[in-house]
Amino acid sequence: MYQVARKLFFTDCRCADNASKAYEELFAKLDTNKDGKVDVSELKAGLDAMGIKAEKGAAQKIISSGDRNKDEGLDFSEFSKYLKEHEKKLQLTFKSLDKNKDGRIDITEIRQSLADLGLEISKEHAEKILQSIDVDGTMTVDWNEWREHFLFNPATNLQEIVRYWKHSTVLDIGDSLTIPDEFTEEEKTTGLWWKQLSAGAVAGAVSRTGTAPLDRMKVFMQVHASTTNKISLVSGFKQMLKEGGVASLWRGNGINVMKIAPETAIKFMAYEQYKKLLSSEPGKVKSHERFMAGSLAGATAQTAIYPMEVMKTRMTLRKTGQYSGMFDCAKKVLKNEGVKAFYKGYIPNILGIIPYAGIDLAVYESLKNFWLSHYAKDTANPGVLVLLGCGTISSTCGQLASYPLALIRTRMQAQASVEGSEQLPMNLMVKKIMKKEGFFGLYRGILPNFMKVIPAVSISYVVYEYMRSGLGIQK
Numbered sequence: 001m002y003q004v005a006r007k008l009f010f011t012d013c014r015c016a017d018n019a020s021k022a023y024e025e026l027f028a029k030l031d032t033n034k035d036g037k038v039d040v041s042e043l044k045a046g047l048d049a050m051g052i053k054a055e056k057g058a059a060q061k062i063i064s065s066g067d068r069n070k071d072e073g074l075d076f077s078e079f080s081k082y083l084k085e086h087e088k089k090l091q092l093t094f095k096s097l098d099k100n101k102d103g104r105i106d107i108t109e110i111r112q113s114l115a116d117l118g119l120e121i122s123k124e125h126a127e128k129i130l131q132s133i134d135v136d137g138t139m140t141v142d143w144n145e146w147r148e149h150f151l152f153n154p155a156t157n158l159q160e161i162v163r164y165w166k167h168s169t170v171l172d173i174g175d176s177l178t179i180p181d182e183f184t185e186e187e188k189t190t191g192l193w194w195k196q197l198s199a200g201a202v203a204g205a206v207s208r209t210g211t212a213p214l215d216r217m218k219v220f221m222q223v224h225a226s227t228t229n230k231i232s233l234v235s236g237f238k239q240m241l242k243e244g245g246v247a248s249l250w251r252g253n254g255i256n257v258m259k260i261a262p263e264t265a266i267k268f269m270a271y272e273q274y275k276k277l278l279s280s281e282p283g284k285v286k287s288h289e290r291f292m293a294g295s296l297a298g299a300t301a302q303t304a305i306y307p308m309e310v311m312k313t314r315m316t317l318r319k320t321g322q323y324s325g326m327f328d329c330a331k332k333v334l335k336n337e338g339v340k341a342f343y344k345g346y347i348p349n350i351l352g353i354i355p356y357a358g359i360d361l362a363v364y365e366s367l368k369n370f371w372l373s374h375y376a377k378d379t380a381n382p383g384v385l386v387l388l389g390c391g392t393i394s395s396t397c398g399q400l401a402s403y404p405l406a407l408i409r410t411r412m413q414a415q416a417s418v419e420g421s422e423q424l425p426m427n428l429m430v431k432k433i434m435k436k437e438g439f440f441g442l443y444r445g446i447l448p449n450f451m452k453v454i455p456a457v458s459i460s461y462v463v464y465e466y467m468r469s470g471l472g473i474q475k
Contacts, residue, residue, distance in 0.1 A: 023080040037073035039063065087147060089372070094146045104140040106130075192473060193268075199467035201264055205257045207460035213249035214452040215256070216240070219316045221445035222410045223418060227437050233448060244320045252316030255326055259308040263301045271297035291361055298353045306349065307342035313413040337416055345412035348426050352405035360398030364390055384461075392457050399449065404442035408433075 030038045030046035038046075044059040066074050066082030074082065095101075099109045107126045133141045135148070208215070217236050225231040231239075240248050274293035280286070302309070311329055323329040333341050367390040371382055382390075399406075408429055415421040424432065433441045 020080065023083055024076070027076050027079050037071070037075045038079060039073040043074075085373075090147055091143070092372070094143055104142050105146070106140045195471045195473050196468075197264055197268060199464050199471055199473065201260050202467050203460040203464035204260045206463045207456045208256050208260075209250070209253055210459045211452040211456045212253040212256070213237075214448045215253075216249060216251060216316050217448040218445040218452075219252070219313060219410055219414075221448065222407045223317060223414045225444045226441070248320070251318060252312050255308055255312045255315055259305050259312070262308075263305045266304050267297045267301035270300040291358060294361075295353050295357050298357060299350050302349060302353070303346075306346055309349070310342050310344060310413045313410055314417055317414055317417060341416060344416070345409035345426075348405040348408040348412070352402040352409065355405075356398040356402040358398075359401045360394045363397045364394035367393065388457060388461060392453060396450065396453055400446075403446060403449070404430075407442055407444060 027038065030042055032042050032045070040059050040063050043062060047059065062082065063072070063074060066078045068078055094105070097105050097109055099112060107123060107130055110126045110130060111123070127139070130139060130141060133145055135145050217233065217240075220236055220240070221231050237249075244251070271293055274296045275289070278289045278293050280289070307330075311326060311333070314329055314333065315323065315326065318329070323332065371386060371390070375382075408426055411429060412424075412426065415423055422432075430442075437444075
C-alpha cells in the first residue's frame with residue numbers, strides 16, 4: 001500500500017537525515033499549483049497519488065489542525081510544524097506500544113495494548129491489524145512503517161495518548177459542573193463504564209464526607225459573612241461547635257452524598273444523547289461539540305436534582321432542632337414557601353456551568369499539550385502526580401471563574417431561612433453585594449473552598465484506585 005510513498009518520500013529523503021529537506025520535498029510534491037500553500041484538494045490528490053489511503057476526511061482535519069492563520073491552506077511553515085508535532089506524538093505512541101523496547105511491535109504487543117484499553121481481540125484479528133501496517137512482510141512493525149502508516153492520519157486517532165490523558169471526573173472537589181467522562185465503545189459494551197462510574201461515585205462520597213467541615217464553613221461564610229459581620233475560619237468553627245457540637249460540622253453532608261448517584265447517572269445518559277445529536281460525524285466528537293454536549297448534560301442533571309441542592313444548603317445552615325431530617329426539611333420548605341422554593345438560585349447555578357466547564361476543559365487541554373510538547377520523552381503517560389496536578393489546577397480555575405455565581409446561588413437558596421433577609425432576584429442581589437461589600441464580596445468563603453481542594457482530590461483518587469482494584473478494572 002505504501003511502496004510508492006516509501007520510494008518518493010520516506011526512503012529517499014529520510015536516509016539523508018534531514019527532516020527539513022524531507023518536508024520541503026514533500027511540500028513541493030503536494031503544492032501542485034505552486035501558490036506556496038497546500039489546500040485540502042491538493043493534499044487529498046497528493047496522498048492518493050503517493051498511494052497513501054488516509055481515512056475519510058483526514059485531509060480536511062490535517063489542514064484544520066495546522067492552519068494557524070485560517071486561510072484554508074498550509075504554507076510550508078504550518079505544514080512542517082504540523083508534521084513535526086504529529087510525528088512526535090506518533091513516536092510517543094510507538095514507544096508506549098513497544099512493550100519489550102526492541103524497536104518493533106508484534107502481535108502480542110498489539111493484543112496487550114488493546115487489552116489495556118479494555119478491548120480483548122483474537123490472534124487472527126491482531127494479525128489483520130498488523131498486516132495493514134506491515135510493509136516488509138515480517139509480521140512486525142518498526143518505527144519507519146509505523147510513521148509511514150499514520151503520518152497522514154489526524155492526531156485524534158492516537159488512542160494511547162487519549163487514554164492516559166482522559167480528563168476523569170474522579171477528582172471530586174465538591175462541585176458537579178465538570179464535563180462527564182468519555183467511554184470507549186468497548187468500555188460501554190463490556191460494562192466497564194458502570195464500574196468506573198460506581199468507583200467514582202464512592203470516591204466522591206468519601207471525599208465529600210472527609211472535607212464536609214470545610215464545605216459547611218464555605219456555605220456559612222457565603223451566606224453570613226459581610227463587611228459588618230466578619231467571619232474568620234477560627235471564629236466560624238467556634239460558632240458552629242458552640243451551637244451544635246462536633247457533629248454539626250457534617251450538617252448537610254448526607255444529602256450532598258445522596259445526590260451523587262442520580263446526578264452522575266442522569267449526566268452520563270444525557271451526555272451520550274447530546275453527543276449523538278450534536279456530532280457532525282457519527283462516532284466522532286470534536287472539542288467544541290464535547291463542550292456543548294457536556295454543558296447541556298450538566299444543565300439537564302442539575303435541573304433534575306436541583307431541589308436536592310436547595311435542601312443541601314438549608315440542611316447545611318440549619319440550627320439545632322430546626323429540622324429533624326431531610327424529609328422534615330422538604331416538608332417544611334414546601335409548606336411555608338411552596339414548590340418554587342426548590343428552584344431558588346436555579347438561574348445563576350445554570351449560568352455557572354458555562355464558565356466552569358469551559359475554563360476547566362481549556363486549562364486542562366493547555367496543560368496537557370504543554371506537558372506533551374516539553375516533557376514527554378519515552379512515553380505519553382505523564383504519571384499520577386502530573387495528572388492530579390493538571391486536574392486540580394484546571395478545576396480550581398473553573399471554580400474561580402464561576403464562584404460569584406455559586407455565591408449568588410447559595411444566598412438565593414438560603415435567603416428565606418435567614419432572619420431579616422430580603423427576598424431578592426439575582427440582578428438586585430449582585431448590585432447589593434457590589435454596593436455594600438465591593439467586588440471581593442462575591443468571593444466570600446473562597447478560602448475554605450480552596451483549602452478543601454487538595455485533600456478532596458487526594459481522598460477521591462486513593463478511594464477511586466482502591467475501588468477500581470476491588471471491581472476488577474484494569475489500569
